[in-house]
Amino acid sequence: MSASIIDGKAYAAGLRARITDAVGDMAQQGATPGLAVVIVGEDPASQIYVKNKARQTVEVGMRSFEHVLPASTSEAELLSLVAGLNADPAVDGILVQLPLPRQIDAQKVIEAIDPAKDVDGFHPINAGKLMTGVPGLVSCTPLGCLLLIQSVQRDLAGLNAVVLGRSNIVGKPMAQLLIGQSCTVTVAHSKTRDLPEVCREADILVAAVGRPEMVRGDWIKRGAIVVDVGINRVPNPSSGEGKTRVVGDVAYAEASAVASAITPVPGGVGPMTIACLLRNTLEAACLRRSLPMPSLDVRLA
Ligand SMILES: NC(=O)C1=CN([C@@H]2O[C@H](COP(=O)(O)OP(=O)(O)OC[C@H]3O[C@@H](n4cnc5c(N)ncnc54)[C@H](OP(=O)(O)O)[C@@H]3O)[C@@H](O)[C@H]2O)C=CC1
Numbered sequence: 001m002s003a004s005i006i007d008g009k010a011y012a013a014g015l016r017a018r019i020t021d022a023v024g025d026m027a028q029q030g031a032t033p034g035l036a037v038v039i040v041g042e043d044p045a046s047q048i049y050v051k052n053k054a055r056q057t058v059e060v061g062m063r064s065f066e067h068v069l070p071a072s073t074s075e076a077e078l079l080s081l082v083a084g085l086n087a088d089p090a091v092d093g094i095l096v097q098l099p100l101p102r103q104i105d106a107q108k109v110i111e112a113i114d115p116a117k118d119v120d121g122f123h124p125i126n127a128g129k130l131m132t133g134v135p136g137l138v139s140c141t142p143l144g145c146l147l148l149i150q151s152v153q154r155d156l157a158g159l160n161a162v163v164l165g166r167s168n169i170v171g172k173p174m175a176q177l178l179i180g181q182s183c184t185v186t187v188a189h190s191k192t193r194d195l196p197e198v199c200r201e202a203d204i205l206v207a208a209v210g211r212p213e214m215v216r217g218d219w220i221k222r223g224a225i226v227v228d229v230g231i232n233r234v235p236n237p238s239s240g241e242g243k244t245r246v247v248g249d250v251a252y253a254e255a256s257a258v259a260s261a262i263t264p265v266p267g268g269v270g271p272m273t274i275a276c277l278l279r280n281t282l283e284a285a286c287l288r289r290s291l292p293m294p295s296l297d298v299r300l301a
């Protein structure tokens with residue numbers, strides 16, 4: 001069997017097209033949504049993501065406010081910028097790129113963002129709403145993963161899902177979303193015993209560990225849906241000295257021989273993360289203006 005490829009890039013483009021239409025309608029009423037992205041320090045990989053976010057924000061017709069701060073920025077300075085963005089009526093969504101430099105307590109910054117503008121869904125209020133089944137802003141990467149899984153299979157009730165990784169930004173909210181879909185969810189991590197055996201139980205396997213190609217073909221149940229969140233830069237000497245390429249947490253060729261459907265890296269979850277960020281910004285803008293959130297149902301042929 002050769003797995004079908006879940007085309008996250010195409011799905012994300014479809015989602016952005018629907019968002020563009022909705023933003024156009026809002027702009028006509030003088031209510032253009034705005035997204036502020038804050039980056040502290042010069043990590044080149046992070047800067048590429050921030051540039052991509054800003055470009056796509058403008059492409060869907062939203063206003064983009066980019067704040068690039070030096071690596072030496074103090075916690076107090078960042079908190080005061082966040083307070084200003086909370087108070088700015090042109091800003092509907094605020095994203096502070098993680099990780100932050102050592103002198104800044106990331107949790108403090110996350111908790112300083114107005115939960116109504118927390119388009120990352122990282123604030124404890126939004127994390128708690130997700131856990132208790134109350135509508136709120138949901139973390140973009142897990143939301144994107146769920147949309148991709150449901151593009152293959154709409155009804156997930158009763159399926160065994162294994163989430164590899166328990167971070168607050170991916171693993172935990174992913175598990176909550178899958179519980180919400182009535183999956184039987186196992187969350188595995190670095191202390192889990194016999195990881196391959198645990199993974200082999202999964203009808204749905206979401207890998208978010210940050211370990212290049214750790215998940216092998218023989219960890220995967222025949223016919224499983226595999227979602228690879230990992231973004232790992234590894235050396236790629238064949239394209240020149242010092243060159244790198246991006247691989248996921250799953251050994252893609254092996255896995256696609258066993259799975260029924262699989263997300264590629266790049267072109268899988270990554271583009272969905274950004275599309276869902278724009279979706280969340282639209283939702284935050286609608287909520288703040290007491291407008292209904294438009295349906296963005298995306299179906300690929
Ligand atoms: N595509 C996208 O849009 C996004 C991609 N990413 C990528 O996803 C990956 C995960 O990100 P994130 O959740 O932030 O990472 P974290 O480093 O915060 O969490 C990694 C998790 O994986 C677990 N883990 C690490 N090594 C192993 C191992 N050898 N065996 C089992 N479990 C292990 C850790 O366990 P423990 O808790 O025990 O330490 C932890 O729970 C990264 O590659 C990141 O770049 C992240 C965000 C968005």
Ligand SMILES: Nc1nc(=O)c2c([nH]1)NC[C@@H]1CN(c3ccc(C(=O)N[C@@H](CCC(=O)O)C(=O)O)cc3)C=[N+]21
Binds near residue numbers: 140265268269
């Ligand atoms: N506050 C905050 N929110 C985040 O959502 C957040 C963050 N901080 N810090 C970093 C991680 C990582 N992340 C990605 C987003 C898009 C791609 C993406 O678009 N990837 C493309 C290109 C990959 C490449 O070639 O480099 C793809 O997978 O096809 C990847 C990773 C968001 N993150």
